[in-house]
Amino acid sequence: MQIYVFSRRKLLIRFLLLIITVGFLGMTQRSLTTPSLVRTPGTYYLANTKEKVVALTFDDGPDPIDTPAVLDILKAKNARATFFVLGKAAQANPFLLKRLINEGHEIGNHSFNHDYQQRKLVAELSQTDKIIFEATGTHTYFYRPPGGFVSKTQLETVKKNGHMVVLWSVDSKDWRNPGVKPIVDNVLRDVFPGAIILMHDGGYQRSQTVKALGSIIDNLQAQGYRLATLSELRTLDSEMK
Ligand SMILES: [Zn+2]
Numbered sequence: 463m464q465i466y467v468f469s470r471r472k473l474l475i476r477f478l479l480l481i482i483t484v485g486f487l488g489m490t491q492r493s494l495t496t497p498s499l500v501r502t503p504g505t506y507y508l509a510n511t512k513e514k515v516v517a518l519t520f521d522d523g524p525d526p527i528d529t530p531a532v533l534d535i536l537k538a539k540n541a542r543a544t545f546f547v548l549g550k551a552a553q554a555n556p557f558l559l560k561r562l563i564n565e566g567h568e569i570g571n572h573s574f575n576h577d578y579q580q581r582k583l584v585a586e587l588s589q590t591d592k593i594i595f596e597a598t599g600t601h602t603y604f605y606r607p608p609g610g611f612v613s614k615t616q617l618e619t620v621k622k623n624g625h626m627v628v629l630w631s632v633d634s635k636d637w638r639n640p641g642v643k644p645i646v647d648n649v650l651r652d653v654f655p656g657a658i659i660l661m662h663d664g665g666y667q668r669s670q671t672v673k674a675l676g677s678i679i680d681n682l683q684a685q686g687y688r689l690a691t692l693s694e695l696r697t698l699d700s701e702m703k
Pocket residue numbers: 521522572576608609
């Protein structure tokens with residue numbers, strides 16, 4: 463009887479240890495998948511909503527090969543997205559900016575040169591906005607800093623210049639070119655209602671992103687998610703009302 467009680471207690475302790483370990487791993491996992499960017503106050507990286515709506519965002523384009531491929535997939539699957547374009551790429555491909563707008567997508571500002579330090583922040587912001595306005599007749603409101611790096615001072619400068627800094631809450635990690643399946647898995651594992659998802663349609667050869675995109679959208683839609691632009695997502699944000 464004594465032994466029985468002892469082993470039960472031992473089992474109980476083991477069970478409790480397991481619960482603590484699982485809980486701890488869960489927390490670690492969460493802190494790993496929730497980027498440090500989330501800790502940058504004053505930036506926008508998710509919408510507070512229970513509705514199953516997410517915003518796909520594509521950085522570093524437009525690219526003459528990969529952007530049309532991305533647009534074809536979005537069109538076929540009736541999905542909307544936001545493209546954070548680079549001024550220098552936009553200048554070279556103004557017809558793609560027009561196509562983006564005509565097909566119901568939104569354009570954000572991703573600087574002109576992709577200078578991580580943003581030494582000419584204001585100049586690049588307005589130069590890129592001007593190129594987009596000339597091609598489409600629309601101004602940019604959302605700004606995504608290169609690499610997602612933004613200091614408090616830069617954040618204030620962006621605000622003063624009439625833009626909002628947008629980061630992300632789900633990273634597809636397509637910038638690492640890890641293969642098609644990991645890109646799909648990264649998104650589907652971390653997605654939640656109101657998420658802003660980071661992907662790329664330029665800056666480098668993005669065939670993995672293009673191959674992953676159809677599967678990502680199919681899976682999200684099968685789970686009941688709708689894919690919206692950032693502006694649409696914000697209208698559903700309870701903290702914005
Ligand atoms: Zn970028």
